[in-house]
Amino acid sequence: MTAKASGSPGGAPEGRGGGGTITTKVPARLDRLPWSRWHWMIVIGLGTVWILDGLEVTVVGNIASRLSEPGSGLPITDAQVTGMAAALYVAGACCGALIFGWLTDRYGRKKLFIITLGVYLTATALTAISFSAWWFFLFRFLTGFGIGGEYAAINSAIDELIPSKYRGRIDLVINGSFWLGAVGGSLLSVVMLNTHFFPLNIGWRLTFALGVVLGLAILLVRRHVPESPRWMFIHGRAEAAEKLVEEVERRVEAEKGERLPEPDKAITVRTRESTGFVEIARTLFRRYPRRALLGLALFIGQAFLYNAITFGFGSILVKFFDVPTGDTGYYFAVIAGGNFLGPVLLGRLFDTVGRRPMIAGTYLLSGALLFVTAWLFSAGHLNATAMTACWCVVLFFASAGASSAYLTVSEIFPMETRALAIAFFYALGTAAGGITGPLVFAELTQGGVVGDTVLAFCIGASFMAGAGLVAAFLAIPAEQRSLEDIAEPLSARAAATSATGPAD
Template sequence: MKFINTDITCRLDSLPWTGFHTRFVFALGITWVLDAFEVVIVSAVLKPMAKSLEFTPQQSSMMVSGFLLGAILGSLLFGYLADKYGRKKLFLITLLLYAGGTFLTGFANSFETALLFRILAGAGLGGEFAAIQSAIDEFVPSRHRGKVDGTITALWNLGSLMASLSAIGLLKVMDEGTAWRIAYFFGGVLALLVVFVRLYVPESPRWLLSRGRLEDAERIIQRLELEVGGRKTYERCEIPVFEGTILDASKIILSRYKWRFLFSASMSFTILTTYYGMITLLPVILSEVYSLSSKEIPQLLTLGSLGGLIGGLVVALLVDKVGRIPLGIAISLASALLSLSFLLGFDIRLTFFVYSLIAFSFASVAYVIATEIYPSYIRAYAIGILSIIGRLSGAFSPLFLVSLSQFGFKYAMFGLAFFWLVGFIAFVIWAFRGMETKGKPLEQIS
């Protein structure tokens, strides 16, 4: 593998926070808001949707699982293309695919058409995740990376909050058979508005370097330095230039970075099995156990989204101070224990809020470390593979937990607690075999 001796990555990390960074993070970070909106709106309006289209319980769970299966396809395809052709080229394609799939779901008139549109939307959003998470890690200065990644991840809960409030409002002003369709129309239009912001996002200089495009990367960093009054450092480092195929990239991830891959795969598994499992159990199983109406489900999701947003923002502030490892260990263990609190007969609103406050903040530390431990030339592809593992697990989780609940509600909650223990064990092992990455440049980590 060839190397380029350059000062560009050091200059990126030396930049103070600017208006560009704020605009950049907003333009790309909005993906998390859209992702959450897409997933939670399904849960919030799943009951009236299922009633309108006459879904069985298994078909209802497939509305979540189908979206995740689409995301698996999108993550693999667009993750590789983002490493091959650049982050920027994929932004508009994936966003348009997601927006179209979401909008068309509002026209679904059967289980088959609804499932098809959910898969299309999932493919678009799966591709978004790989390209955008890579670009954010590669642009943000290392001293800010943890809190920026953590905050963006926490904004997932803002998207879920928007979805819950939208569902509440729609179910109040119109009949259930129409409300769920309007919710999807709104989600599709919302995504299209982001297209205009994306037009001004530059390519990742680190990706350009990994492809040997030194002059293009230099032009971008010079524009950023003009905004802050000139360059801040003259340090240099060696950057690998990758010229291999998708097979070569796979071999590198599974050999040179195999322990990192196992750890980050465990993070993706835990985040998505627990989240998608819970938001499926809520309308399908918990609503029956606690006798919740269609209107009470989005109200409960709103409360959970608020708890997750608060918890996620707190974790985002702590992740560069306390560190990734201690936070990851503490949150995963606490979440496993809180999963069992639903069996104690406490008020469902209080129980769900406390669970969400802790459990929904886990991604703000787990996603940070899982995406920053790979070099730029394979980062998007690695994230794409991780997304596949997570979303495949997430697609399996609702079906598995709903099936367990047929033997008794407690078995589903024990299953949820087990998923949390996977993340806990992975963090404990990483504490001995891995590294604490807070504040370190990406090149030093990889």
């Protein structure tokens, strides 16, 4: 079960720092593992960070009015919190995803998912002691910078460590856990902003401090999460990868009380130190243009649908249904709960029914349901409770679809480009949602005009349904397949080329 290494048999290797070739069964050995306590450790150590992201985003939105009040200890306006600070958080997330995504592919998953969490913890702690607007803006940007890096480092590591049989459902639940954090953030803000419990200038600081405490708890678990063996053997650390997998196999066999079956497939790769930007771009857009179009469609579609609903949900409840401003957090908690349940209850179907029907189905169905919601709203058939119920149903399916976008781009491109591919599509989707979305939907949903709000819903629904149609034709049947079967590693292609001579 050990890897075989050999010197370069001839031919120039692709990538930088190419070395000899190795033959290994590490991917097959990881994919045939049954679910175990070791996998739960991976999920808890890496996946729970999305709860922090949901907590962060929701808390800032809910405490915006408190930060701008006299006596809050921070000279800042409500518009600056929801405008400039929010935009800088989004910009930081986009920059962090791209920079840390490239570093993750180059230096490894473990180093970067420790660093990115460290950046988040430091920036959040310093946000809690903000004394001026510029300080708050700076560390909101750096908080987003760390969270954006987490998306690239964590999604790539999870997909490379979770067995193929469970990869879809686990990835969906983990990405959907953002909304568990959103529920917590909504309810937390109700308590922390209550001046009967905490002074005006203390409660909002404690909300950020709690994020630090939760992050430190995650860091304690994350220290035990290993490097991806897939990344290790491609980067010339075959012996370490074999040793790691053997240790995991022993632990799983001891837990299950039975021997594991023999792995059935080996892969030969040519080791490399890094992969250049030119090769990455050529791989994404020249070798896999249809897959790149699929990734773009999925991320942009879900970004527009979510902004059509969530960007102005508070204004819609207040202006059209006379909901008190202080009560909108409760409604959002209900909506966030529906978002979380979607990936949890539908995730298994992505591994059994299949990627293409489930991705296309969740996108198309959520788009269609939002069209129906727009019609009911325009006809005056909804009150605040019914509108919230409609949003919950729409987002139940949309959340599973949006989570599958992250799953899709993390498994349909070669190993050497995985983290940067995730980062690229995440950054593009986040930019579309965080920059274009507010520009499009701010005027439509906050003006108090029924027709404008209906138009906002229809725009979001159209983008989501359009992405669903793209998925119906282009989605890859990746369910229960090895990552190496879905997209051949560049290093495997290089090994084949060097063994047979340069391709014509």
